[in-house]
Amino acid sequence: GQQLNQxxxxxxxxxxxxxxxxxxxxxxxxxxxxxxxxxGEGPVLLIALYKAGxxxxxxxxxxxxxxxxxxxxxxxxxxxxxxxxxxxxxxxRSGGSxxxxxxxxxxxxxxxx
Amino acid sequence: SAVISQKPSRDICQRGTxxxxxxxxxxxxxxxxxxxxxxxxxxxxxxxxxxxxxATYESGFVIDKFPISRPNLTFSTLTVSNMSPExxxxxxxxxxxxxxxxxxxxxxxxxxxxxxxx
Numbered sequence: 001g002q003q004l005n006q007x008x009x010x011x012x013x014x015x016x017x018x019x020x021x022x023x024x025x026x027x028x029x030x031x032x033x034x035x036x037x038x039x040g041e042g043p044v045l046l047i048a049l050y051k052a053g054x055x056x057x058x059x060x061x062x063x064x065x066x067x068x069x070x071x072x073x074x075x076x077x078x079x080x081x082x083x084x085x086x087x088x089x090x091x092x093r094s095g096g097s098x099x100x101x102x103x104x105x106x107x108x109x110x111x112x113x
Numbered sequence: 114s115a116v117i118s119q120k121p122s123r124d125i126c127q128r129g130t131x132x133x134x135x136x137x138x139x140x141x142x143x144x145x146x147x148x149x150x151x152x153x154x155x156x157x158x159x160x161x162x163x164x165x166x167x168a169t170y171e172s173g174f175v176i177d178k179f180p181i182s183r184p185n186l187t188f189s190t191l192t193v194s195n196m197s198p199e200x201x202x203x204x205x206x207x208x209x210x211x212x213x214x215x216x217x218x219x220x221x222x223x224x225x226x227x228x229x230x231x
Binding site: 033035041043044048088100101103104105106 | 144154156157158209219220222223224225227
C-alpha cells in the first residue's frame with residue numbers, strides 16, 4: 001500500500017526549543033493532516049491542509065502543504081512539556097477511494113523540562 | 114468536530130473468544146471507519162463502515178474476522194472474532210463528514226479500545 005515516510009522517528013529536546021518534523025511521499029496527496037496522540041488516547045487533529053503551498057498555524061504549531069503535493073512539515077515553536085506525545089502525518093490521495101487516509105509511522109517527541 | 118465515544122475503553126480477553134466494540138457519535142456523520150493500531154505502530158485502516166450496506170474492507174482484513182455493523186448515521190460496531198494474542202491492539206473508530214474530500218472534511222478519532230488477548 002501507499003507509504004508515507006515520516007521523520008524523524010523520535011526527538012528529545014529541551015523545553016523552549018523549536019521542533020520540526022516532516023512527511024514525504026512518492027505520490028501526490030490532495031490533503032495533509034497532522035495529528036497528536038497522547039498515551040492512552042486517540043489521535044487528535046492539529047492542523048488540516050488542503051492546498052499546495054498552504055501554510056497554516058494553530059497556536060505554536062505551523063504546518064505547510066508542500067508545493068509538489070508530495071510532502072508536508074510541522075513545526076512546533078517554544079516547546080513545552082505538554083507537547084510530549086506521538087505526532088502523525090496523514091495524507092489523502094487524489095482520485096480513487098479518495099476519502100481514505102494513509103498515515104506516517106509517527107514522530108515520538110520528548111520534551112525535557 | 115464530532116464527539117466520539119467507544120465502549121469498552123479496554124478489555125482483556127481469552128484466546129478464541131470474540132469482543133464487540135461500540136462507537137457512538139454525537140451527530141450524524143456520513144463516513145465511519147475502523148482502524149487498528151498495534152503496539153508502538155501507526156494506524157492501519159481495517160474497513161469503512163457503510164450505513165445500510167456491507168462494510169468495505171481493506172486488503173488483509175476480512176468480514177469473518179472483523180464483522181462490522183452500521184445501523185444508522187451515529188453508531189457502528191466492530192467485532193474481533195476468534196481472537197488470538199496477535200489481535201492485541203488499540204482499535205479506533207473514526208468519523209468524517211461528506212463523501213468527497215473538501216475543506217472541512219477532516220477525520221476525527223474516538224479514544225480507542227485497548228484490547229489484550231491472552
